[in-house]
Amino acid sequence: MGDTVVNIILQICFYMGFKEIYLIGTDCNYFGNDKHSSIVGYKDDNKLHQSPDIIYNGMISDYKCAKKEAEKRGIKIYNATRGGMLEVFDRVDLDTVLKS
Secondary structure (H helix, E strand, O other), X not given: OOOOHHHHHHHHHHHHOOOEEEEOOOOOOOOOOOOOOOOOOOOOOOOOOOOHHHHHHHHHHHHXXXXXXXXXXXXXXXXXXXXXXXXXXXXXXXXXXXXX
């Protein structure tokens, strides 16, 4: 299963037979004081069971496994997120994808 719900969604996409998957909003930006960060407010409050670094590294490991499995199945995963820290998948420009 892993450290991100996106991994479950990718497995469903594999099962459904998608040959191209475009990720949108998977910025993996869980550090700093960015108000859009999913971990802001938890970082110093001991509310997380793991540190943000461990969570981030676990998610990146999950994405690498998903990419490897996708490649075995002939599936291409693209990152169409604007910005962010996810660099496992090839990046594509969202505006270009939406125009095609």
